[in-house]
Amino acid sequence: MKRFLFLQIFLFVGLVTSFAQLNWQNVDSLYQPLPPSVHIFRTTDQLDGKPNNAYYLVADLRDKKLDFTVDTTYKRRLSPSQFYTKNNNPLLVVNTTFFSFATDQNLNVVIRDGKLVSYNIHTIPGKGKDTLTYRHPFGSAIGISRKRKADVAWLYTDSIISVPKASRWVIPPVKDSIERPGWLYLSYKTSIPQHMGFEKWKMQTAVGGGPVLLQEGKIRITNNEELKFAGKAINDKHPRTAMGYTKDNKLIILVIEGRNPGIAEGATLTQEAQILKDLGCREALNLDGGGSSCMLVNGKETIKPSDKEGQRSVPAVFLIKQKN
Numbered sequence: 001m002k003r004f005l006f007l008q009i010f011l012f013v014g015l016v017t018s019f020a021q022l023n024w025q026n027v028d029s030l031y032q033p034l035p036p037s038v039h040i041f042r043t044t045d046q047l048d049g050k051p052n053n054a055y056y057l058v059a060d061l062r063d064k065k066l067d068f069t070v071d072t073t074y075k076r077r078l079s080p081s082q083f084y085t086k087n088n089n090p091l092l093v094v095n096t097t098f099f100s101f102a103t104d105q106n107l108n109v110v111i112r113d114g115k116l117v118s119y120n121i122h123t124i125p126g127k128g129k130d131t132l133t134y135r136h137p138f139g140s141a142i143g144i145s146r147k148r149k150a151d152v153a154w155l156y157t158d159s160i161i162s163v164p165k166a167s168r169w170v171i172p173p174v175k176d177s178i179e180r181p182g183w184l185y186l187s188y189k190t191s192i193p194q195h196m197g198f199e200k201w202k203m204q205t206a207v208g209g210g211p212v213l214l215q216e217g218k219i220r221i222t223n224n225e226e227l228k229f230a231g232k233a234i235n236d237k238h239p240r241t242a243m244g245y246t247k248d249n250k251l252i253i254l255v256i257e258g259r260n261p262g263i264a265e266g267a268t269l270t271q272e273a274q275i276l277k278d279l280g281c282r283e284a285l286n287l288d289g290g291g292s293s294c295m296l297v298n299g300k301e302t303i304k305p306s307d308k309e310g311q312r313s314v315p316a317v318f319l320i321k322q323k324n
Contacts, residue, residue: 021278022047024056031297035322037063038091040297047271050237053257053264055295055302056279057092059320061148061249067321068144068205068251070096070112077104077313080294092320093296094253095241096207098228098288099315106315108208109141109157109164116164118316119157120208123179124227137173137227140210142243142285143203150245152212152283153201154226166201170212170222207243207318209287213273214244217282221269228286229269237266239293239306243318244276244284252279253318255295257303264303288314 024041031040037060046052059066071083078086080093087093097108097118110118120139126132138154141164145151153166211223223234239258245251254276258266267275269286276284291307292314305311 022052022054022275027055031300033298034091035063035065037066038320040302042302047265047267050265051263052267053260053303054255054267054275056252056254057295057297059092059251059253061144061150061245061251064148065323066091067319067323068148069319069321070110070205070207070316071319072106072110072112072117072316073104074315075104077315079311079313080296080317081299081311082313083317083319084296084299087319087321089299090319090321091298092253092318093294094243094255094318095292095294095312095314095316096287096318097209097314097316104315106208108139108210109155109206110208110316111143111164111203111206114146114202114204116157116162118208119159120155122156122158124173125179133175133177134179135173135175135227136178137225138167138171139208139226140212140222140285141206141208142245142283143201143206144251145202146204149249150251150283151201151203152215152244152285154212154222155201155208156198164201164203164206165198167198170225172225173227205318207287207316209243209285211269211286212283213242213269213286214276214281214284217247217277219270219273219277221273223269234269237268238289239291239303240267240269240272240289241287241293241295242272242276242284243287244279244281246280247282250280252276252281252284253295254279255293255303257306258293259290259306260304
């Protein structure tokens with residue numbers, strides 16, 4: 001009986017420890033100079049009993065001396081350090097979109113200076129018996145408006161429209177034999193319920209990724225709707241990059257080191273979502289992770305990139321610049 005009671009207590013303590021909030025240490029001194037509205041934090045607390053190393057940057061969106069923007073390439077990729085040099089040494093450089101290794105192009109939306117410069121991939125061809133069918137998911141993005149308000153939404157983008165169409169509600173993917181997403185949107189526009197209707201999403205800056213991790217301050221991972229990771233892959237531990245915002249208009253950018261045995265093993269999507277919830281995010285979005293995860297603050301690395309070669313070249317980054 002005593003052994004059984006001890007086992008119950010041990011399991012309970014282990015469960016509490018797994019979901020306990022992490023302890024974060026301010027490391028501003030390592031990344032100076034920083035403006036008063038920007039801070040950097042680090043934790044090495046274990047995640048689910050595994051070694052961990054993670055950083056997050058918090059920036060006040062209301063600070064008009066900060067410029068929240070992006071940079072992207074066309075059919076080529078640059079390392080975060082190369083983007084740093086190309087953009088005259090900005091305060092922050094962090095990876096964002098998923099991309100194709102074959103074409104070096106973004107697979108998600110990018111909005112720069114209010115202009116749509118990259119589009120979501122809306123058509124996924126079937127495999128096996130479904131080779132003649134297509135699935136059409138609506139990918140997610142995080143944006144910042146001219147009024148410096150952040151938002152997360154599910155988008156329809158196309159080269160024939162200048163402003164993305166956004167839904168505030170996640171929409172299940174459509175499966176049919178239509179290959180062209182432009183016609184798909186026109187065909188299904190009137191059948192989407194009123195509360196899921198698309199509206200113009202006028203953002204000054206935006207980057208896509210997915211899946212969404214938090215909605216209204218609660219963990220709601222929309223992987224099944226966005227078709228980002230197959231099967232139980234959301235439970236795999238990997239390096240992670242994510243972005244979210246708080247109700248008091250603070251932008252939070254999180255990077256989690258991984259694939260570094262004995263030092264940092266990475267996080268699952270659920271663990272990533274829990275961290276962002278604990279940090280007070282109202283909405284949050286997963287971005288490209290794995291070997292792409294990298295955040296530079298004043299040109300200095302935070303987490304160690306997991307690729308053996310170091311920083312992976314990517315086609316798009318999110319930037320924070322200080323205005324003169």
